[in-house]
Amino acid sequence: MINEKQYLELCKVCNSVLLAEDSKIERVAIPWLHVIREHPIFLKNYNDIFESKAWITELISKWLRKFRNSATLLRLVIKTSLKKGQLWYESEEFPPNIDFLFVSHLLNASQAGHEEDFYFGKLPNELVSQGHSVLIALINHSDRKGEKLVIKWNKSTVPRVILSGFLEISEEIASRCQLKKESYKLRKLAKAEHSELIRKVLVRASQEALSNDSQTTLRKYKQIGALVAMLKPKAIIVTHEGHAWERVAFAAARLALPDIRCIGYQHSALFRLQNAIRRNLTHNYNPDHILTAGAVGKVQLETSTGISGIPISILGSNRVYIATDNNDGNCQYPFHYNQFKKLSCLVLPEGITSECHLLFEFSLACAQICPEIQFIWRLHPLITFKSLIAQNPKLKNLPKNIVLSQATIGEDISCCSWALYRGTTAIIMAVQAGLRPIYLQVPNEMTIDPLYEIDNWKTKVTTSLEFQNGITMHTDISQSTLINNEDCLKNYCKKFFLPMNIQMFLSSISIPHDNI
Helix, strand or coil, X not given: CCCHHHHHHHHHHXXXXXXXXXXXXXXXXXXXXCCCCCXXXXXXXXXXXXCCCCHHHHHHHHHHHHXXXXXXXXXXXXXXXXXXXXXXXXXXXXXXXXXXXXXXEECCHHHCCCCCECCCECHHHHHHHCCCCEEEEEEECCCCCHHXXXXXXXXXXXXXXXXCCCCCHHHHHHHHHHHHHHHHHHHHHHHCCCCHHHHHHHHHHHHHCCCHHHHHXXXXXXXXXXXXXXXXXXXXXXXXXXXXXXXXXXXXXXXXXXXXXXXXXXXXXXXXXXXXXXXXXXXXXXXXXXXXXXXXXXXXXXXXXXXXXXXXXXXXXXXXXXXXXXXXXXXXXXXXXXXXXXCEEEEECCCCHHHHHHHHXXXXXXXXXXXXXXXXXXXXXXXXXXXXXXXXXXXXXXXXXXXXXXXXXXXXXXXXXXXXXXXXXXHHHHHHCCXXXXXXCCCCCCCCXXXXXXXXXXXXXXXXXXXXXXXXXXXXXXXXXXXXXXHHHHHHHXXXXXXXXXXXXXXXXXXXXXXX
């Protein structure tokens, strides 16, 4: 497991490789070089940089990676041979010129046809209502074909395109050749490097240049560049977390249309040691303006010295919690009360399979020693219970005090008094609604708690016994102190996601262009 010192060293080296004078689009397109944050899932792919392995183990790892990259290329060649590649799939004909191009995500097939975008909410529709023309380009994360999903937006107020999973064979081969040249260049730099850490990073980056992820990023570069060239929007607005594809999207847009405004939307939480979003690259890859989901993100970014010079404003979010007068009536599950509270705990994993297994197995152990507590298991849209159960036999036979959520997050929140979580920003809404947060800390792991700045009214647990004690915590603290601590955390969370502000969005487009 990578420790904090190693993580910071890794970020420094990867950032320097991206910022080197010889760095071009092919290097920026390597996702591995963009260290996003300290989450153990993200860091899994970097562990071997700091591990000492026998030469035979290293050799096997190298050849396995090479085999995977070659297999990916072969699958791509077969796909493009069987079916003609294209840049995107259209819902219907759209205007030759638009004002705003949004780049968002289709997480699963059930979202197809929805008027409200998962990340940008009603903002695109509100812009249309004010006379602006808008198009949303979607990156397809579902297992369904884009050409079948996109038709569900026919006659939509805001037209959509879904970016294709492969281009014409000549374009794919051209991208592969670009990445192969970059791979050779990085390998050559590694041979001349004296620092062991830098050498290891360069060697690994040369291998990752030939990965499917790098090929996919270059594909998005060409797709977004073609969209901008065709539609000539005043601005491109991209979800902004520091990923490689976001950076090349800005470069593609500027190459196609030099005067375009590039806007990054920080829609989620920023974690304590989050890296890639907190540092500039060269101008072509930086947003002209960063819009945040709330005041907390704005302050956190403004105090990040690595992005000095880029204006930051609050756009707001569609994830604002709106309390209802009759929350109890919304509860979909039978539950018990004691004289003070609902005896239910909402379990909130991220959209990462291993995180689901970790939190669900932990809460299963808690359910066994706390039979009076009901646990509501809720999933991110990317994951299904069916897929989890297929991977983990422990989740097949559940006790009666565990239920699988079939309700909205607001309905689930209304049933509970506590929320068990790790890295999800869904905890923000839960706290605003009055749920006490219980963070599951893995020993020797850097925290991935989005509420890392505040300790009031929150508890951390590592065992089911600590959880049992945690739900009755603070019995020795006065009621007034408890209320003050709760209010402190609630007020913090209220600033996390603020209501969408369309005028702030429009003003961010008109701010004069500054070279960063």
